[in-house]
Amino acid sequence: GGQPVSIKCNVREYSGPREQDFEWMMSRESSGQKIKIISTFDALYSHPSLSKRVASGDISVVRLQDNEAELKIAEAKPVDAGFYWCQTPSTDVVISGNYEAQVQLIVIPNTLKVSPQTPPPVVPEGTDVTLSCNVTRELTHPTYLSVTWSVKRGAASEEILTFGPQGGVATGAKFSRRYADGGVRLVPGANGVFELVITRATTSDEGIYECNGTEWTHENGKWIKIVESAKEMGTVAVTFSLSLEASVSPRMTFEPTELSCHVTNITQMSPGGRLGVDWEHTPLPGTADDAQTPHPIASLDGSGNLLSDSRYADRLRSGALSLSRVHPNTFKLRFLRTQDVDMGRYACTVSAWSVSSRGAMVKTAEAKSSPLVVRWDAKHPSLNVAAKRIREASVGGATFEMSCTVSTDNLGEAGYSVLIQSQESLGATVRTIMTLSPDNVLSHGGATDPNRRDSLVLTKSGPAEFRFRLAGVQLSDRGYYWCDITAWTKQQPGQTWTKANSSESNKVRINFQENGPSFSIAINSDTNSVYPWETAKMECSLGVSGSSPKTDDLAYEVSWFFTRLRGGQTTAQVAAVDRFGVVSRSDRNSSSDVSVERRDAHTYLLNIFGTQDSDSGEYHCVATPWYLSASTGAWTEAKELTSPRVFLTVKFAVWDSLKLPLLYGASASLGVGLFSLLLGLVCAQCCCRNATHTPRSRNKLMDLEMD
Numbered sequence: 001g002g003q004p005v006s007i008k009c010n011v012r013e014y015s016g017p018r019e020q021d022f023e024w025m026m027s028r029e030s031s032g033q034k035i036k037i038i039s040t041f042d043a044l045y046s047h048p049s050l051s052k053r054v055a056s057g058d059i060s061v062v063r064l065q066d067n068e069a070e071l072k073i074a075e076a077k078p079v080d081a082g083f084y085w086c087q088t089p090s091t092d093v094v095i096s097g098n099y100e101a102q103v104q105l106i107v108i109p110n111t112l113k114v115s116p117q118t119p120p121p122v123v124p125e126g127t128d129v130t131l132s133c134n135v136t137r138e139l140t141h142p143t144y145l146s147v148t149w150s151v152k153r154g155a156a157s158e159e160i161l162t163f164g165p166q167g168g169v170a171t172g173a174k175f176s177r178r179y180a181d182g183g184v185r186l187v188p189g190a191n192g193v194f195e196l197v198i199t200r201a202t203t204s205d206e207g208i209y210e211c212n213g214t215e216w217t218h219e220n221g222k223w224i225k226i227v228e229s230a231k232e233m234g235t236v237a238v239t240f241s242l243s244l245e246a247s248v249s250p251r252m253t254f255e256p257t258e259l260s261c262h263v264t265n266i267t268q269m270s271p272g273g274r275l276g277v278d279w280e281h282t283p284l285p286g287t288a289d290d291a292q293t294p295h296p297i298a299s300l301d302g303s304g305n306l307l308s309d310s311r312y313a314d315r316l317r318s319g320a321l322s323l324s325r326v327h328p329n330t331f332k333l334r335f336l337r338t339q340d341v342d343m344g345r346y347a348c349t350v351s352a353w354s355v356s357s358r359g360a361m362v363k364t365a366e367a368k369s370s371p372l373v374v375r376w377d378a379k380h381p382s383l384n385v386a387a388k389r390i391r392e393a394s395v396g397g398a399t400f401e402m403s404c405t406v407s408t409d410n411l412g413e414a415g416y417s418v419l420i421q422s423q424e425s426l427g428a429t430v431r432t433i434m435t436l437s438p439d440n441v442l443s444h445g446g447a448t449d450p451n452r453r454d455s456l457v458l459t460k461s462g463p464a465e466f467r468f469r470l471a472g473v474q475l476s477d478r479g480y481y482w483c484d485i486t487a488w489t490k491q492q493p494g495q496t497w498t499k500a501n502s503s504e505s506n507k508v509r510i511n512f513q514e515n516g517p518s519f520s521i522a523i524n525s526d527t528n529s530v531y532p533w534e535t536a537k538m539e540c541s542l543g544v545s546g547s548s549p550k551t552d553d554l555a556y557e558v559s560w561f562f563t564r565l566r567g568g569q570t571t572a573q574v575a576a577v578d579r580f581g582v583v584s585r586s587d588r589n590s591s592s593d594v595s596v597e598r599r600d601a602h603t604y605l606l607n608i609f610g611t612q613d614s615d616s617g618e619y620h621c622v623a624t625p626w627y628l629s630a631s632t633g634a635w636t637e638a639k640e641l642t643s644p645r646v647f648l649t650v651k652f653a654v655w656d657s658l659k660l661p662l663l664y665g666a667s668a669s670l671g672v673g674l675f676s677l678l679l680g681l682v683c684a685q686c687c688c689r690n691a692t693h694t695p696r697s698r699n700k701l702m703d704l705e706m707d
Helices: 048-057 173-180 315-320 448-457 656-686 700-707
Strands: 005-010 025-029 035-039 060-067 066-071 084-089 099-105 113-116 122-124 130-135 146-151 156-163 168-172 184-188 194-199 207-217 220-241 241-248 257-264 273-282 295-300 306-308 319-329 330-333 346-353 362-368 372-374 383-390 399-407 415-423 431-436 442-446 454-464 464-471 481-487 498-504 509-510 520-527 536-545 553-561 572-577 584-585 593-600 603-608 616-626 635-637 645-649
Touching: 005 060, 005 084, 005 099, 035 048, 035 060, 048 060, 048 319, 099 645, 113 207, 113 220, 122 415, 130 146, 130 207, 130 220, 156 173, 156 184, 156 194, 168 173, 173 184, 184 295, 241 362, 241 372, 257 273, 257 346, 257 372, 273 319, 273 330, 295 319, 295 330, 306 315, 315 319, 319 584, 330 346, 383 481, 383 498, 399 481, 415 464, 431 454, 431 464, 448 454, 464 481, 520 616, 520 645, 536 553, 536 616, 536 645, 572 593, 572 603, 603 616
Parallel strands: 122 220
Antiparallel strands: 005 066, 025 035, 025 084, 060 066, 084 099, 113 130, 130 194, 146 156, 146 207, 156 168, 184 194, 207 220, 241 257, 257 330, 273 295, 273 346, 295 306, 319 330, 346 362, 346 372, 383 399, 399 464, 415 431, 415 481, 431 442, 454 464, 481 498, 481 509, 520 536, 536 603, 553 572, 553 616, 572 584, 593 603, 616 635, 616 645
16 A cells, blocks of 8 residues: 556547546446546545545546546555456447446555665674665465665666565675675565675775565566665775875975875775785876876876886886885885976875686776875976077088077976078978987988088087088078077987087077179280290189089189280180180181190180290280179179289291201201212222322423423
8 A cells, every 4th residue: 555556548440439437446346336536527426435545636537548547546555456447438420328348456555665784884804794674564365575785886876786576686786796605695584574695895895785675466467666765884994094205205396206106094904815006196286287187196006016107107007107016015106216207196006806606817996095296396497598600601601500508497318409590581380400319310401401401500619519510601601690598308319319408509690691703813924925836825814702602513614815025905716714614716827826725724825836936915804704603503604804914925036047048058068068079089999090190390390381
């Protein structure tokens, strides 16, 4: 009794209106007088003995569909037991009577009693908790009982175990494994006493426990719940105490830190049980990570396995961070060099592990310590970078060099990364020229022309000094240059770099005006006069000043011109050489020959072989310089240069002209005379050899005189 009752009634295979009306009657005996209960169309249908209950809503009718209605009794009473009839007046064309159906209602008195025994409010972790509940009823009708235990934590309720009504056991989803391992046991007792035993209680078993008794009946193969009653048994708290302290506290950045997590009240730990620990860190408000979300650091499970979060993996591998268990119930977390990011709230969570019936390690308890704040007055490392000009580029093609010196405070051993940056003017776009990593790996920035990378040098010239050199500056290199330097630290060798601070230097300017090199020309002759057939040499010398380009970046086009008259305006080209070294000679009215010789990068020589009288006259050279502009990187033609004039005389002397012919003639005459004399002597000897010699008369002279 006291429970709601619902009786449904529907009619099928009828004609007439779709909506049918229903009437309910009851009789305490199957053949007794029927009492009208309620009708869907007649408000005055109810018997006077039931009119108050109908008016109060204790008895009501609800139309479910056109052909279906439901009789409801909010609280069934023993007087409601009997036979109930549902009938609907016929709406068929041919009246064949009313449709009706009968059902019996048995009202069993509510004698169910649930009497739980209040468990101890506090139990040591690892001990057993017994939850005793007495469920009884008066057996006036064949009924069955079931008992259910559940636990509430906050607003959520979890079912632990149900026994009955068929004598079977059903467990909640979260307790199935534990029941199978023997962690939860049912102990049926006598006289309606049922006990639920939770072995090796853990902190996760804390909560408000409830015992629920239910009375059932079994009809037509179905279990029907008659009545149930739930009673709170009380709150169970499992003791598991932790204390967290700082064994070593840092006073400044990079000093060591050690935290100790002590476990107490763990005397009831089961045989073979072990402890594990989880460490977590929550950043302080106002830091870079201000989400106030706890971050796991690392943990040791019941088997001693070390698990780390990715944020701390490198520090654990290098030994800069360590976890240890120095006493049976004490765990330690140690930082060899504490960083600023390590300031915050720390907590340790200790878990108890036991061996299950299957031999596996299962977590049986867990407790979390109160947070411990670790902080210090952080003296942040400061960085100052000063840049100065070493070599100034005053003209295009010159070399620019600057140095950047780093000075630090509150910073120990550190590595530096360097960015050489520039901009054409203040406020213009910043370009990265070169970078140098803390590991001294050099790379070029996106603003670097690949063809000019050999002209860029960035080196570490001292423990905290860097030098940047730019060779062959061009107009496009004008602007401001500076160093952006970042200091990095390592807690241990081999560990990844951690950024400490960064700073930019002052700006050094490259500013020059490109006027180009200046050239000069001069002509020299080894002699101003020569004799015919001799060789005349004239040297054309060129000079360069200002932004002098390299030898390979300079070339000349040189031509020689000749005129017969002093100061003559009409000149004729003798020879020329272009900037590629190709020589050309002009047609001349002379039998002499000419050649052009390049003595060095700035000197060209004109040779005239076998000079003739027609080679006498004024000579001068004309040169056009070509140079590779350091400012633009292109070959540039300079202004044409004309040298002064030199006069070459080919001498003609009379004696020098006649001495050879006279010498040749005299020599020939003497030779002919001597030859004739010699020939006459030979002939005389040959012709007069045999003639008789007649002695000369002694008187010959006398005769002659007389004559």
